[in-house]
Amino acid sequence: MHIVFAASECVPYVKTGGLADVVGAVPREVVSLGHRATVYLPYYRQVRERAPEKAVAIHSLTIPFQYYNRFSAILDGGVHDGVQFYFVDCPEMFDRESLYATQTGDYPDNWERFGLFSRAVLEAAKQLGVPDIFHAHDWQTSMIPVYLRTIYYFDPALRNAGTVLTIHNAGYQGWFPPQTTERLLLPWEIFTMDRVEHYDTFNFLKGGIVYSDAITTVSRKYAEEIQTPEFGEKLDGVLRTRAADLHGILNGVDYKEWDPATDHNIAAHYTPENLEGKKECRRDLLHAFGAEHVADETPVLGIVSRFATQKGFDLIAQIAPRLLSGDVFLIALGTGEPYYEGLFRTIQNQYHGTASIKIAYDSILAHKVEAGADIFLMPSRYEPCGLNQIYSMKYGTVPVVHATGGLDDTVDEWDAATQVGSGFKFMNQTADDFYSALERALEVFRNDKKSWVQIMRNGMAKSYTWQKPAKEYVDVYQQVARRRS
Numbered sequence: 001m002h003i004v005f006a007a008s009e010c011v012p013y014v015k016t017g018g019l020a021d022v023v024g025a026v027p028r029e030v031v032s033l034g035h036r037a038t039v040y041l042p043y044y045r046q047v048r049e050r051a052p053e054k055a056v057a058i059h060s061l062t063i064p065f066q067y068y069n070r071f072s073a074i075l076d077g078g079v080h081d082g083v084q085f086y087f088v089d090c091p092e093m094f095d096r097e098s099l100y101a102t103q104t105g106d107y108p109d110n111w112e113r114f115g116l117f118s119r120a121v122l123e124a125a126k127q128l129g130v131p132d133i134f135h136a137h138d139w140q141t142s143m144i145p146v147y148l149r150t151i152y153y154f155d156p157a158l159r160n161a162g163t164v165l166t167i168h169n170a171g172y173q174g175w176f177p178p179q180t181t182e183r184l185l186l187p188w189e190i191f192t193m194d195r196v197e198h199y200d201t202f203n204f205l206k207g208g209i210v211y212s213d214a215i216t217t218v219s220r221k222y223a224e225e226i227q228t229p230e231f232g233e234k235l236d237g238v239l240r241t242r243a244a245d246l247h248g249i250l251n252g253v254d255y256k257e258w259d260p261a262t263d264h265n266i267a268a269h270y271t272p273e274n275l276e277g278k279k280e281c282r283r284d285l286l287h288a289f290g291a292e293h294v295a296d297e298t299p300v301l302g303i304v305s306r307f308a309t310q311k312g313f314d315l316i317a318q319i320a321p322r323l324l325s326g327d328v329f330l331i332a333l334g335t336g337e338p339y340y341e342g343l344f345r346t347i348q349n350q351y352h353g354t355a356s357i358k359i360a361y362d363s364i365l366a367h368k369v370e371a372g373a374d375i376f377l378m379p380s381r382y383e384p385c386g387l388n389q390i391y392s393m394k395y396g397t398v399p400v401v402h403a404t405g406g407l408d409d410t411v412d413e414w415d416a417a418t419q420v421g422s423g424f425k426f427m428n429q430t431a432d433d434f435y436s437a438l439e440r441a442l443e444v445f446r447n448d449k450k451s452w453v454q455i456m457r458n459g460m461a462k463s464y465t466w467q468k469p470a471k472e473y474v475d476v477y478q479q480v481a482r483r484r485s
C-alpha cells in the first residue's frame with residue numbers, strides 16, 4: 001500500500017507538540033512493514049531554515065479560492081529512512097514567524113492556509129502518486145477528506161483513495177465563520193449540523209470526522225472519552241455516530257532518544273539493574289535548577305509541560321500550601337499560556353525554598369528532569385496520549401497522574417500486595433484526590449525504599465515502541481482500502 005501522510009508538523013522539521021513525533025515516526029515504521037510512505041508538510045519558514053534550497057517537484061499548482069487563485073510549488077524534500085518528503089511552498093501563507101498564531105492570537109487566515117495546504121496535497125498527489133490512503137492529522141488537514149468526498153467526488157484519479165483522520169487533541173478544532181464554506185469553494189449543502197456546521201461555525205475537525213473513512217485517536221481510553229460530553233469538546237455526538245470506525249491507537253515513543261542507558265543529555269547513564277547513575281542525574285538536575293541544598297532524602301517532584309489549561313496545573317496551585325510547606329522539592333519546566341506561567345512564577349516566589357521553576361522550552365533540560373526527578377506529576381484535565389509519563393517510567397521517575405486518556409492506559413496503580421504497578425493515579429480531577437495520590441507515592445518513597453525501587457523497575461521494564469502502533473495503523477489502512485476497492 002501507499003500511504004500519504006499530510007500534517008502540519010513533523011519531526012525533525014517542525015514541532016510544537018506530540019503530533020510532530022507521531023508523524024515523524026509512523027511513516028518510517030510503515031515503510032519497515034513493507035509499504036510506501038510519503039509525507040507532505042507546509043514549507044514554513046522553520047522548515048526552510050532546516051531544509052533550504054530543495055529541488056522543485058512541481059513548479060506551480062493552482063489552488064482556487066472564491067475570488068482569486070493562489071499558487072503553490074511542491075518541493076522535493078528527499079527520501080529519509082525510506083520515507084518520501086514533499087513540502088507545499090506558498091510563501092505568503094507559510095513564510096511566517098510562527099506556525100499558527102502570534103502573541104495576539106491565531107492567524108485569522110488559518111482557514112485559508114490549511115485549506116490551501118489540504119487541496120495542494122490532493123493536487124500534488126495526482127502528479128506525484130495517488131496513494132491508497134490519505135492519512136490526515138488534526139483539524140489542519142481535515143479538509144482532505146472533505147474535499148475528496150465533495151468537490152473531488154468525480155475525480156477519476158482520486159476516487160478510490162481512502163482517508164484516515166487521526167485526532168491528536170480534540171480541543172483544537174479549527175472554528176471559522178460560516179462563509180468559510182464558500183471561501184473554500186465548498187457547497188453550502190455541507191454547512192449542516194450533521195456535516196461541517198458546529199454551533200454556527202465552520203468546523204474543520206468536524207468535517208474530517210464526518211467525511212473520513214476511519215478515525216483514530218492516540219489512546220484507547222481517549223477514544224472512549226471523546227464520545228462523552230465531559231471530554232468530547234462538543235464533538236461527542238458526531239463521534240458517537242462514527243463509533244464503529246473510531247480506533248484508539250496508543251502512541252509509541254522513540255527510545256533512541258529517551259533511554260537512560262544511552263541518553264547523551266544526562267549526567268550519567270543507568271539501567272534497571274544498576275540505578276547508581278540516577279543519583280548523579282539528580283545532583284545534576286538540582287544544580288541546573290539552583291537547588292544544590294536539597295537533601296538526598298527529600299523527594300524531587302518534576303514537571304515538564306506546555307503550560308496550558310488542559311494540563312491541570314490549577315491543582316498544583318491548590319495543593320501548594322499543603323505540599324510545598326513540607327519536605328519536598330518541586331521542579332517545573334514549561335512555557336505557554338501567560339496565566340499558567342504566572343501561576344508557576346507565583347509558586348516560585350512564595351516557596352523559593354521548596355520550588356524552582358524555569359519558564360522555557362529546553363529539550364536538554366527536559367531530559368534532565370526526566371532522569372533527575374524522583375516523581376513526575378501530570379494532573380492533566382485530559383490527555384489524549386501523553387509522552388512524558390511514558391518517558392518518566394523509562395527513567396525510573398515514578399509518575400503521579402490523573403487517570404485520563406493515555407495516562408490511564410499507560411500507568412498502572414502500584415499495589416503493594418502484588419508488587420505490581422508503575423505509578424499512582426487519581427480518578428477525580430480534584431485537589432484532594434491529587435494530593436492523596438501524591439501522599440501514597442510519598443509514603444512509599446519515604447518509608448519503603450525496597451518497594452520504591454520495585455515501582456521504578458516496573459516502569460523501566462515497560463516498552464512502548466512504535467512497532468505495535470504501526471501495525472495497528474496498517475490494519476486500519478487495510479480495512480479502509482478493502483472497503484474502497
Ligand code: ADP
Binds near residue numbers: 305306362364
Ligand atoms: P502535548 O503534545 O500535549 O504537549 P505530550 O506529553 O504528548 O503533550 O508531548 C509533549 C512533548 O513536548 C514531550 O516530548 C515533552 O518533553 C516536550 N515538552 C513540553 N514542554 C517542554 C519544555 N518546556 N521544554 C522541553 N520539552 C518540552
